Amino acid sequence: MEGIGFKILGAFLTSILAFSVGMLYGGLRRKITARTQNRVGPPVYQNFIDLMKLQGKTHNIAHGFMGHMAPMWIIIAAMTVLMFIPVLHNGLWFDNLTFKGDLIFLLYMMVFGSLGMALGAGQSGNPNSAIGVTRGLSLMVGYEIPFVLSLVAIMLQFHTTSIQDFMHYQYETGRWLVFENPFAFAAALLSSLGMFRYSPFDIVGAPAELASGPVSEFGGKYLGTMMTGGAVFAFIKLVLLVDLFLGGAGNVEVEGIAGTLLGLGELLLKTFLLYMIPVFIGLVSPRYRTEQAIRFFWKWPTLLGIAAVIWALFHPVQ
């Protein structure tokens, strides 16, 4: 089961999976939002239609070199991170390069896309884009602190920086990290609210305020490519949290294709439930101002993160 062809096929399958799950979840969110607001809402496959429309546009507008590069950077970051995140525990097809990079690398690689996006938005010359970017970067300084605290806590507790090892531990012992270090999970979950950028943290796109912010000057194939990258990133964030704290997926002892399918089912269930948390919070929240959002992350989530580190010191798992 080695072979470069097999690897490439696996990578291809992983990308398709991440893309379709991400797009589908986005559609589900739109539907759920609509239903809670007593509207009919678009069908769940609306995002696929939107993407086809964007990619099908015959005329495109580019604002210069960085504007042309920005969507590429997002795709590069999304694909690279995806290849280093284990999707299933025993997934032969989804193994990719997961042994070859660790959490610190992933943290930094995930920023690569945002940086490209920021530069592309900057070149468009639209003031709203630049304002959106500064808000996004500031917000990032907010939520990265509790997120990294929680990661540092579990790294210390388990003496590893590899996601594979965390998944393996949870598989072997059956104890999920959400119970081994509840504070770390709480901190990571709260910071994931900032990562998804739904209300109350939708300050970057800020509908009706910044005219969709950084993406306001992008359209056609560029916007479509960005949308694809965004969908993959949504999948990545969810899978990362599931892998680290919720036992990962693919733990069932069934051989062959049935086992893989069961594992994927488990993954979909867990990620969907996790995804509903930011979505439901977003439904009932108004929008923070930027400094309020940053302060929010520096308050309770950071305290939880510090508690997680202290917890990790007193509950080492060798």
Next chain:
Amino acid sequence: MNTLSILLLILLSGSVITYSIDSLNRKLTGITAFIVALVASVYFFATAYNGLAENLQVGGFTLQWGVTPIGMYFLYIVLGLSVLALLYSVKYMEGKARLGYFYGSFLMTVLGMTGVALSRDFISLFIFWEIMTWASFLLLIYNAYYNVKTEGMKYMVFSAIGAYAMLTAIVFIHKYYGTFMIGEAIDKGAFDFMKHAFIPVFFILGFAIKAAVMPFHVWAPPGYSKTPMSFTAVFSGAMSKMGIFGIALILSTFYVLQNFEAYFFTQVLAWLGGITAVMGTIYALIQTDAKRLLAYSSIAQLGYIVVGLSTGTKLGVMAALYLAVMHAVFKGALFMVAGAVEKQAGTTDMTKISGLIRRMPWTFFVALVSIIALAGVPPVGGFVGKWLLYEALITESNNYFLVIVIFFSSTAAFLYAYRFLFGLFLGQEEKETENVKEAPASMLIPMVILALIAIVTGTMPGLIFKPAAEAMQSIGFDNVNWQMSSLSNVWGNMTDLNLIGILIAVVFVLIFLFLTFKGKKNTRYVGTKDISSSGELWKEGENWTFQQDFFKPFERAASPLYKFDMNKIWQDLGDALEAFFGFARKIYTGNGQTYAIFVIAFLAILILFKDYIFG
């Protein structure tokens, strides 16, 4: 005479020749300086080898110069960057006044730095240290020829404090251990905290001032931003590393001794480094002048290096040494970028210029690569340093909360990194910058070389690990492991940079082909003024680029951090001292009666406390 004295002689005579050639032919000055530095570097790297040493008897003292692996490691930075900066300087300084003064002092600074890295005894270390300081002071006040007091004062005062501290420590080492040789002093335990704690502390004070560690950094922002940019590249890129070199030498003796006081002291130093990183970063992101922004960013980056050195573990010291080279590479390039913009567009004030990307595409490319390296994002070399530093702090030290401080600083670094690129190169184009041209080739070549180094080390950091490992072995670490293109920590986790590089390249090519050629004919390239304006009408000559109060929300959120101003604390201290001395001066009343009272009081004290005083 062997290689070392010839090298120092080349630099010294080159400095004098360059100074005098200015009055004969102004055009030749810069070229001469470049050739001198090039010849010196080529000659040195072609003939020098580890263990090469030379003794010199001067007035009863033995001066010893020698090539050690760690000295060699820093010489790569010093000579390499100086040659590039001097090449850049030829066009950058064209048409400016006092070129002989500038290039003469420049080569003198290079001589000082080279000497510091080669010194094997305290006397020559101190002499070269002072040559370096004074020559760089002359360069610092180059642009402030008629305004020396306000511009150069802080640098002068702090350098003097550092130098006196070092001199005191050197004198006491000779008093207690009877030697001026560095190696001998280390063997006799001169830096042992248990014996005389003030000796290592005084040395580190002297070195830390050059490395701009909090709270001794206040000279750096004006120093780095007021100096001509071609020298600032060396000033920040290489000269601050001399401080790091010294700290590494002192701390390496601590790693061996392993006593509690030394441990406590390195912890203090590590936290000072962490605080330096945070404060440098948050002050960098509120600057509106690109040069000042880079100056504060240099302070922050040096903070990381100090943190790495202070961990005292293999990975941590490796991270520090790696970051030292990386910082020289990308910060050298960035200061050159700022200089190129200043030269071509007339200013580096980010509220005044924007949208230079189309005018200066190559400069933008260099800025982009260097900024990615600065931010520590893969696949460029800066990432490797960040990875090593975090893994060292998490896996090998007990400083779990220092990790967060460092992480906060390096995440906030994205803010000023973006500010720099956006402020100068992106946004709407100004009418005034329409005629700006790309920098001349002799300025671009050194910049592009530095950017290429940053790219290559992203997948092959082993090129730097090899000399770094040798340097570490020479200061007391055994079996330093390194691989050409993969990183691993003590827990056995690894990151394979080759695979990452290949993956990024493949994805990039695919998506590039897709985006570029899909509907190529119907893709319209429009200017930066042709934007959706949400219904507002754009008037001729208006510029909508967002430049004022760029990170105001962040500033509001982090407002407690901004209340702390070291400049004010030093100013208050200075004022307090002035007031005290003003008061103390009053004992000279000019009245004979008062002086008589002083004499009687002095005698009375002698009589009353004679047992305490004369024992």
